[in-house]
Amino acid sequence: MTGLSLTEKVMIGTSLLGGMSGVVGCFAVLRGRSLVGDMLAHAALPGVCLAFLLMGTRNLLGLSLGALASGLLAIAAVTIIVRWTRTKEDAAIGIVLSTFFGAGVVLLSQIQKPGVGGSKAGLDAYLFGEPGNMLNGDLVLLTVVAVVVLVFVGLLFKEFQIVCFDTDFAQSQGWPTLRLDLVMMASLAVVTIVGLPIVGVILMTAMIILPAATARFWTNRLHVMLLLAGGFGIAAGLFGTKLGRGLPAGAAIVLTAASLFILSLLFAPQRGIVARLLAEYRLRKRIAREHLLRALYELSEAQLPELITLDLQTIQDYRYWRSLESLLQQAVEAGELQRSGKTFQFTPLGLRRAAKLTKAHRLWEMFMMQHVGIAPDHVDRDADDVEHLLPEGLLIELEQKLASEGRLPDVVEEVPISPHSLGADKATRP
């Protein structure tokens, strides 16, 4: 390890930290406790100061233990406040965060007094972070903590998963949810405290939340999310350190993580904004097209099975259209309509699709009137919304129901007789 340059050490250290805070951050984000990391980071201050006052030296392990102690105390305080008073969780977190920090500021000013022997420089570094000072010892500590935390998460994966997604169910199954919750928060505390002297308070908060929130865009499965969050954390550490030369390293890392977040927010396949807008656009387009087909069916219904021609004006007047011309054009391109000048005519394909849609619409209307008791003049609008989303199975069910009540001829789709003898080819095949 001595062969590493400082930049390499910083890169390794920050990516280790990013990886493990990404993993434990997933649980915080999923449990709705994203800001607990923020609280822990601030609440560590009095512990750090007390440890310094007691030890009289700036030993990293000692300061970290002090920070851990006051962080755990802060978690306990929040738990007690939420459990025993009417103060809500957000206020409880705020109260503990700021009061602990205030106590820390008081202790800090005691340390700065002449005669106590401390200047606050070292402690400032502890709060605001100095990745540039990465020592071999820090790297060893980071590696050990990362391994321990990962093994822990691996062993308790199933338990953490159930507590994350359905606490009540977990409790009813006899899992010690409160203890598991505390274990989860404790691992968060350990990672936060270890990261504090490297990236500082605010940036540590970001390292907990950002990779996890980024990973959430890409998957609905917890183990994938954990792996992704770890990956994003590592990437933020590596690239942040590399690209952010000359900038405060902590801030550069956070901005890298934030860029990953924004990219995912926009471009993730299912939950990303672009994908969702695209899906919504496609749905709108389909709905508009289906409305067109049904309107044309209703207009030409009286003359069926003859396929009459309809002129643009008749269609225009039939109902409200947002952009009729382009809708018609799309239908023509899809082979559903034939156009000649300003008149339109169904193709057999178009008629078949239109009939199917109209059937779905009317089946739903009949169902709503009969079983939900909705007035006849109110069902049209409702069916308008639902018709596009009715699954095939439900339509068949509705059909059968109405057929059994004699309100619909019970016909199976007419199928021509097979032009060859059936079952014969089984014999001919080996």
Place this chain on the structure above:
Amino acid sequence: MILQTPIFAAMPEVTPGQWVVLTGAATNVACALLGCFLVLRRMSMMGDALSHAVLPGLVVAFLFSGSMSILPLFAGAVACGLLTTFLIQTLHQYGRVPSDASMGVVFTSMFALGVVLVKKFVSGLHFDIACVYEGTLELVSLADPIGGLPRPLFTTLLVLLVNLAVLVLLWKELKLSSFDPALATTIGISATAMHYLLMTLVAVTAVASFEAVGSILVVAMLIVPAATANLLTDRLAVMVLLSAAVGVASSVLGYWAAAFWDTNIAGMMTVAAGLLYVLAVFLSPRYGVCSTLVRNVRMSLRVLREDLLAMLYRVEELGSQKQMTAAEASEAVGGGWLVGWGVRELVQKGRILRDGERLQLTDKGRQDARQLVRSHRLWETYLVQHLGMPLDHVHEPAHRVEHFINEQLRQELESEIDPSRQDPHGRDIP
């Protein structure tokens, strides 16, 4: 310049210490006014988020104006506050990020951006991030005076007046949109507009307080007095006044304590506010831990007394000549340290006679006990007849509910059940 005119020229000489207390109190009150709404809307952590997220706004304002004068800083804070609020809201709504995570993502990224901006453009000037963290309340009296007041006091008073004016003018709107945003929106008060207004005020107040108390301790001033007041009352107006009072009290107490131990004043004010909160947690008349404890003990004692009476009645009813001893009775009602107390109270109130170890009902006691046993058996009968509960399941619920059935309910129950005089176990209903 009108601002240069000493408004308080006629006032007696103010000592530096008094300036400090005045500034602390003004900051506390300005924050507490808004804090009440943050706490009620469960947005306490928005205070923390905004007080960090304004950093890039401050830097940009500083770069454009070239000075630390307050108006450009306010403008930067307002712009940044609005942007932060918008981003948090949008991420939550359109990006489907949990609200606490979206808060964490936005404010940490903004803060990191601010740190980078400071490093890039403001090198060498006294734009110290650590200073933003802690503030310098001690030096208030040394700041350049504006209108005869030290600058930090002047700005916080200004902000206090603005907050007060908004609160008075928009009291009804703020109140309604805090408790029932949906209703507010339906009757034409835009809950969204109120949200943005409140967040802007929080951002401005935070910036005004930085110079005096720093960005974390301002969170304490926003939340802690408000949460304390929330423990003491259910009325918003009272809560606002109380929170202001708690704010003033914590600045006075904090100043004394800091003077006594010669330590950081703003930190001590925070600690004082935290202690006042803890005091309220224990001593609040309605929601305090102590009063809840007393209520619970009283209730247990009443239930115990009534159980004792009912048991003695049942023993009499069985017609046995044997009288119960205190030890037997205690055993029968489940034992515990409260039983002896219960027996003593019953003797004092003339409900039972104690003859050595023997217990016997007096006439008064017998009357009370009859009502209880009547409640118990009426309820059992009702459960069996109307809810069809099996015989072996009705004793437990009746045993619990008998203490809460009054005369009126007994009559109603009697009229609801078949006019038999026996309970489902075949015992007479007294």
